[in-house]
Amino acid sequence: MIEIRNVAKSYGKVRVVDDVTLTIARGGLTSLVGPNGAGKSTLLSIAARLIPADTGTVSVDGLDVARTPSDQLARRLAILRQDNHVTARLNVRDLVAFGRYPHSKGRPTAEDRTHVERALAYMDLDGLADRFLDELSGGQRQRAFIAMTLCQETDYLLLDEPLNNLDIRHGVELMKLLRRAATELGKTVVLVLHDVNFASSYSDRIIAMRSGRVVLAGTPDEVMTPDNLSDVFGCRFDVHTIAGKRIATYFS
Amino acid sequence: MSPDFERRRARLVLALLAVAAAIAVLAFMTLGARGSWSFVLSFRGAKLAVLVLVAYAIAVSTVLFQTITGNRVLTPSLMGFDQLYMLLQTALVFLWGARGLTLLDPRALFALNVGVMVAFSLLLYRLLFARAGNSLHLLMLAGIVLGLLFRSLTTLLQRLINPNDFAVVQDRMFANFNGADGQLTLTCAALVLVVTLGLWRLSSTFDVLALGRDPAISLGVNHHRTVTLILMLVVALVAACTALVGPITFFGLLVANLAYLVMPSGKHRHTLPAAVLIAILFLVGGQTVLERVFAFNTALALVIEFLGGLAFILIVLKGRVR
Numbered sequence: 001m002i003e004i005r006n007v008a009k010s011y012g013k014v015r016v017v018d019d020v021t022l023t024i025a026r027g028g029l030t031s032l033v034g035p036n037g038a039g040k041s042t043l044l045s046i047a048a049r050l051i052p053a054d055t056g057t058v059s060v061d062g063l064d065v066a067r068t069p070s071d072q073l074a075r076r077l078a079i080l081r082q083d084n085h086v087t088a089r090l091n092v093r094d095l096v097a098f099g100r101y102p103h104s105k106g107r108p109t110a111e112d113r114t115h116v117e118r119a120l121a122y123m124d125l126d127g128l129a130d131r132f133l134d135e136l137s138g139g140q141r142q143r144a145f146i147a148m149t150l151c152q153e154t155d156y157l158l159l160d161e162p163l164n165n166l167d168i169r170h171g172v173e174l175m176k177l178l179r180r181a182a183t184e185l186g187k188t189v190v191l192v193l194h195d196v197n198f199a200s201s202y203s204d205r206i207i208a209m210r211s212g213r214v215v216l217a218g219t220p221d222e223v224m225t226p227d228n229l230s231d232v233f234g235c236r237f238d239v240h241t242i243a244g245k246r247i248a249t250y251f252s
Numbered sequence: 253m254s255p256d257f258e259r260r261r262a263r264l265v266l267a268l269l270a271v272a273a274a275i276a277v278l279a280f281m282t283l284g285a286r287g288s289w290s291f292v293l294s295f296r297g298a299k300l301a302v303l304v305l306v307a308y309a310i311a312v313s314t315v316l317f318q319t320i321t322g323n324r325v326l327t328p329s330l331m332g333f334d335q336l337y338m339l340l341q342t343a344l345v346f347l348w349g350a351r352g353l354t355l356l357d358p359r360a361l362f363a364l365n366v367g368v369m370v371a372f373s374l375l376l377y378r379l380l381f382a383r384a385g386n387s388l389h390l391l392m393l394a395g396i397v398l399g400l401l402f403r404s405l406t407t408l409l410q411r412l413i414n415p416n417d418f419a420v421v422q423d424r425m426f427a428n429f430n431g432a433d434g435q436l437t438l439t440c441a442a443l444v445l446v447v448t449l450g451l452w453r454l455s456s457t458f459d460v461l462a463l464g465r466d467p468a469i470s471l472g473v474n475h476h477r478t479v480t481l482i483l484m485l486v487v488a489l490v491a492a493c494t495a496l497v498g499p500i501t502f503f504g505l506l507v508a509n510l511a512y513l514v515m516p517s518g519k520h521r522h523t524l525p526a527a528v529l530i531a532i533l534f535l536v537g538g539q540t541v542l543e544r545v546f547a548f549n550t551a552l553a554l555v556i557e558f559l560g561g562l563a564f565i566l567i568v569l570k571g572r573v574r
Contacts, residue, residue, distance in 0.1 A: 048470065074471055075472070080467075087318075088462040088518030088519075090518055105456050
C-alpha cells in the first residue's frame with residue numbers, strides 16, 4: 001500500500017503539489033490523469049523518493065520513503081521518469097541488466113540473466129538487444145528503459161508517461177503487459193497517462209489531478225463522465241460506451 | 253555486438269594498450285643509457301614513478317568526474333582548481349618570498365596545497381548544495397567563475413612581488429615532471445593508494461551513476477552521499493598530482509575521451525583501465541620522445557596541453573556533448 005499524507009511541494013512561489021492525501025491499495029493498476037502542470041509527475045517522483053516533499057510523508061508498505069535506505073526501497077519499488085538520457089555508450093542488454101542491480105549489486109548471476117532475457121522478450125527487444133542506445137529510435141529507447149524497470153522485479157511499479165514515443169501497437173502491448181502484471185502477479189502499477197481512453201480501458205482506478213490537488217478518484221466508470229472530464233481538463237467531452245469500455249471523444 | 257564479442261574486443265584492446273604502455277616504459281628506462289646501470293635505473297625510475305602516478309591520478313579522476321557530472325567535456329581542472337593552485341603558489345611567494353619557500357619542508361607544502369584544494373571544493377560543494385538542491389551544473393559554473401576571480405587575484409599579486417620571486421612563480425605555472433622530490437612522490441603515492449582503496453569500495457556504483465541521478469536512485473544508490481564521496485576522492489587525486497607536478501588542464505579530457513573511443517562499451521571496468529593505460533602511454537612515451545629526440549628542448553606539458561586543447565575543440569565541434 002502506498003500512503004501519501006499531506007504532501008506539498010513548491011517551486012519558488014508556485015505550489016505544484018498542494019496538500020495531497022491519497023492511498024493506493026496493494027495490487028491493481030492506477031492511472032493518474034490531468035492537464036499539464038497538474039502535479040502528477042511531481043507527486044509520482046515524491047512517492048518514489050526522487051524529489052523530497054516540502055511537507056508530508058509517503059510510505060510504501062509502511063516504510064517512510066524519505067528515511068528508508070535507498071537500496072531497500074529499490075527492491076520494492078521501481079520508477080521510470082520521462083526523458084532518460086545516458087551519456088555512456090551502452091547497449092540495450094546492458095541497460096536492461098541494470099534493473100538487476102538492486103538484487104545483485106553489479107555481480108549478475110545466471111538467474112539475473114534469465115530475468116534480463118525475459119524482460120527483453122516482454123518488450124519485444126530481442127532483435128535489438130545488442131544495439132547501442134544512441135542507435136535506437138525514441139520509442140525503442142523508451143521500451144529499453146521500461147524493460148530495465150520491469151527487470152527490477154518490484155512489487156510496486158511507477159511509470160511516468162510510459163506511452164510517450166510508443167506506436168499504437170507497442171502502447172497497447174505495454175498496457176496489456178502491465179494489466180497482466182497487476183492481475184496475475186499482484187503487482188501495484190501506478191501510471192501517469194495523457195490519454196484518458198488508455199486509462200479508462202486498462203485501469204482499476206483513475207485519479208484525476210488539477211492545480212496540485214486530487215479532484216477525483218474512482219473506477220473508470222465513476223470518473224469517465226462528461227462533467228467530470230470537462231471539470232478536470234477544461235474542455236468539452238462526450239463519453240460513449242463501446243464494447244463495455246468508457247471511451248471519451250473530445251474533438252467536437 | 254554480442255556480450256562475448258564485446259568482452260573479447262575489450263580484452264584485446266586492453267592487452268594492446270598494456271603492451272604499448274610497457275614498451276614506452278621500457279624505452280624510457282633504457283634508451284640512450286650510458287654509464288652505471290644502477291644509477292640510470294634509479295634516476296629514471298624516480299621520474300617514471302612520478303609520470304605513472306600522475307597518469308593514473310588524472311585518468312581515473314577525469315573518467316569518474318565525467319561519470320558523476322554526466323558530461324564529457326568537463327574535467328575537475330576546469331572547476332577552478334588550477335587557478336586556485338596558482339593563487340596558492342603566488343600567495344605563498346608573496347607572503348614568504350621565494351627564499352622563504354625553499355626553507356619550508358616540501359611535504360608540509362604538499363600537505364598544505366592538497367588540504368586547501370580539498371577544503372575549497374568541500375566548501376563550494378556544501379554551500380551550493382545546501383542552497384540550490386542538487387544542481388551540479390551550478391556548482392561547476394561557480395567553480396569557473398571563482399577560477400576567474402582566483403586568476404585575477406594571482407595576476408594582482410604577481411604584479412606586487414619582485415622580479416626574482418616572479419620567476420619562481422612562473423616556473424610553477426606549467427607542469428614539470430623533472431623536478432619532483434623523492435619524498436614527495438612517496439607521500440603522493442600513499443595518498444593515491446588510500447584514495448584508490450576508497451574508490452574500490454564504491455566501484456559497483458560507477459556504472460549505475462552513469463545512468464543519471466533518477467535511474468540511479470530508482471536502482472537503490474544513495475545518490476547524494478555516493479556522488480559527494482566520489483567527488484571528494486576525485487578532488488584529492490587531482491590536488492595530489494597538481495601539487496606534485498603543477499597544473500595539467502586538458503590531459504584528462506584527452507585520455508578519457510580516447511578511452512571511450514577505443515573501448516566497445518562505456519562500462520567502467522573497460523574505460524577506467526583503458527584511460528590509465530593511454531595516460532601512461534602518452535606521458536611516458538611523450539617524455540621519452542622529448543628527452544631522446546628533442547633533447548629536452550621543449551616541455552612535455554606544453555605538447556600535451558596543445559593536443560588536449562585540440563581534442564577539446566574537436567569534441568565540442570563534433571557535438572558529442574550530451
